[in-house]
Amino acid sequence: MLNRLWQAVNICTARRAFALVYAGHAQVVSSDEANNFLTHDFESWRDFSTAAPEHEMVTTISWKIRVPRVILLLFFDRLPKKEVKFTRHNVFERDKNTCQYCGQIFERSDLNLDHVVPRDRGGMTTWENVVCSCIACNTRKGNRLPQEAHMSLIRKPKRPKWRPFVHVTFSAPQHVGRVGALRRPDAAARRPYLTVVDVAATRPRVGSNAFRIGCG
């Protein structure tokens, strides 16, 4: 989901994307061969889907429609909060479920959070001092500094650069006239956001129909 200023702010399910577009809260963003970005309201997107079908389609009794990958929120201009909250989940996200000592990827259930400098030696519970660690490495390190255990981190832990997603809510439905396929002139200005979207789309999916948009 992009906000009104074409900045990536959130992820949503395909169902929610359709609902937002159908209600006129959002438009679908597509790009043509010349890399111009087009926006579509529901009818325009349905026509576009008929003209240019792809494998991910939703079928109804009378027509098929493409699943939108990027939608533009028409009345929302906030940005996600700048700080990523320090949570267990977010440390796993930052470290990509990878033990920061042996470099192997594990299921989250097989990972611990390790204080690089142990707590009883003044180590803080911060982005800079907490990393993912597999149980074997965690046990081996024990209550020691990495160098004391002859272990080293695969990378220096720091606060992640990505932003948390914002929760987008709309109070009352607002009517929007049909805009059709608008071509925005300042394509260069918003391309960075869409590039971010493309990169983030390769991250693991959330649920079957969900897609993620990273930012920051």
Ligand SMILES: [Zn+2]
């Ligand atoms: Zn390990």
